[in-house]
Amino acid sequence: MKLTTTRTVxxxxxxxxxxxxxxxxxxxxGNPGLVGKQEIPSHFxxxxxxxxxxxxxxxxxxxxxxxxxxxxxxxDGAFYWNxxxxxxxxxxxxxxxxxxxFAACPNIKTISFPPSLKSVGELAFHKCINLSKVNFNNGLETIGDFAFGGCPALKQVLIPESVTEIGKSVFFDCERLMSISLPESFLKLSDGLFYKCTSLENISLPEKLEIIGQWAFKDCTNLTTITIPGFVYDIxxxxFDGCTSLTEISVLPVNSHYNTWKGALFSNDMKKMFRCPEGIKGSYEIPEGVERVKKGAFDNCSKLTSVSIPLSLKEIKGSAFYGCSKLSKITVKSSNTxxxxxxxxxxxxxMTKLIRCLGSKRKKIEIPExxxxxxxxxxxxxxxxxxxxIPESVNVIGxxxxxxxxxxxxxxxxxxxxEISSRLFFGCKNLVSVRLPSNLVKIGDHAFDGCKQLKHISIPSTVKQIGHWAFSGCQCLQQAEEVDSSGDSDRPAGSSIFES
Incomplete structure (x- = not known):
């Protein structure tokens, strides 16, 4: 028997x-005639x-x-899109x-919260594009994900000491936010908390902070310096990607997990290099003792011209130098093995592994046998x-x-x-033709995504798997001879390699 409930309205x-x-x-x-200024009755x-x-x-x-x-x-959504x-x-x-x-209420300019308020939900004021001032009161405990995301007019925020949790990307794309005060007892900066806060120039991190989430300060293009407190153990x-003006990441001496040298971030024992700030200019010498340079360590350091590798270095990836458009020289100590x-x-x-090409101005390259x-x-x-x-000796391309x-x-x-790895030719917008290997087995996800001029490609019968969106954005592709997704093929029948 189906039970029904009735609402008394x-x-x-x-x-x-x-x-x-x-x-x-x-x-x-309210009925359609309820417009203008209104006061909600306290009793009915x-x-x-x-x-x-x-x-x-x-x-x-x-x-x-x-x-x-x-x-x-x-x-939820009580005043949405007013x-x-x-x-x-x-x-x-x-x-x-x-x-x-109150999301998508574009004409709210200020909001004051009462001391009774404990929780602000996800996206609560998202896209309130003219909200310039928020007055918090002590008593607030949690602020949900993206609560003030997309509020470009918001300039200053003072978060009370009572707040124990701030969600992901709460201030995402608050492009005029210049200053913010965080509670000293605060333990975690959530993922993307200040992502795209392009006017943020400096910030004092809480003394007891332990975690800085991924993308926490991504694209904060005016941030110039930042100091990592003593208790931080996870970044x-x-x-700090996209912080193009950042010239120094400093670490308090009492921190037992991180260290700093010439503005860059290292492990405390100086054996791992994590991040060189994107605003550093000229040359950078990796200090002796460093054994590993982590992925993305020099990402988008567009003003960097040269890097010196010490005797101690054992590991570095090609991705470490992505976006270093002016990097023209890497020197290696001759005794490095x-x-x-x-x-x-x-x-x-x-000479069996090519890690990085610095020839940003070169038109032709011949890879050694x-x-x-x-x-x-x-x-x-x-x-x-x-x-x-590319010589026949090459059997792996990352x-x-x-x-x-x-x-x-x-x-x-x-x-x-x-195997053609994922995103191998991503964004090669003038690529017209590719000769695929006769023994090819797999084409990875997004392998040719964005190759707008690619007109024809012959896929060998040996291919068993074609990844998602492998040819997405190939607007001129007229013919692709692809294997039938049957038998031992891993690609689901009917899935499109041209999805965008």
Missing amino acids: KEARGFLYEFLNDGTVAVVG EGYPVVKIGRGAFSSSHLTEIIIPSTVEEIC TLLTEVRISTGVSVIGDRA GTQA FFTTNDDMLFSKD SVTEIDEFAFAGCAKLETVK ENAFEGCIGLINISLPDSLT
Whole structure:
């Protein structure tokens, strides 16, 4: 037997009310004539109004709203997409503001929270594009993901000491945010917290901070310096990527996990190099004792011209130098037993692995016969490169190896190669033709994504797997002879390799 519940909804003075099971009332909407400035009644038929219901005034024509002290919760989407709403007065009593409660209200300029407020939901004020000032009160405990994301007019924020949790990307794309004060007891900066806060110039991190999430300061283009506190033990990937003005990452001496040298971030024992700030100019000498340079360590250091590799270094990837458009020289200590350079290229000592090509202005490159592996990102961003001769000795080419080689017109891959790795030719927008290896087994995800001029490709019968979006964005591709996705093929039948 199917049980049904009925809602008891009544209307009075333009407001719609619903009686709740605990003897209280929620305002769940208003009739079409409810416009302009309105004050929500504190009681209805003698019962207290404790909630503003889910989507109650979404897309309405209110210009100003006054919320009484009896209300405890503003539910999800309660005032979502109110394009005329300019002022909101929230009385003491409200403890919860739900997800998207005031999202996409473009004319709200300021908001003050009462001391009773404990929680601000996800996307609560997302895309409130004219919100310039937020007044928090002590008592607030949590702020949800993207709560103030996309609020470009927001300039200054003071977060009270009572806050214990701030969600992901809370201030994402707040492009005018210049200063923010965080609680000293705060332990974690969430992922993407200040992503694209392009006006943020400096920030004092809390003394007890332990974790800086991935992308926490990504694309903060005006951030010049930052100091890592003593208790930080985890800094996420790309935490400072896109900080083009950052010239120094300093670390307090008491920190037992991280260290710094000439502005760059290292492990405490100075054996691992994590990040060189993107604003560093000229040359950089990796200090003696460093054994590993981590992936992306020099990413987009566009003002860097040369790097010196010490005797101690044992590991470095081609991806470490992605986006270093002015890097023209890498020197290796002659006594280093792991690396060598030859003709503007960084190799393993035995010349079997090509790690990175520095010839950003070179049009033609011939890879030595000794090479068996081309590292990931090895030629990425070599915009003037037109032709590459790859010997038959090469049997491995890493992901993104030719990404962004916009001058590359045609290429012949050796028959020794059995796999085209993911994003291998991503964004090679002038690539017209490719000769695939006769023994090819796999074409990776996005392998030719964005190759706008690619017109024809013959896929050998040996191919068993074609990755997702392998040929996405290949607008001129007229013919692709691909194997039937049956038998032992790993590609699901009917999936498109041309999806975009």
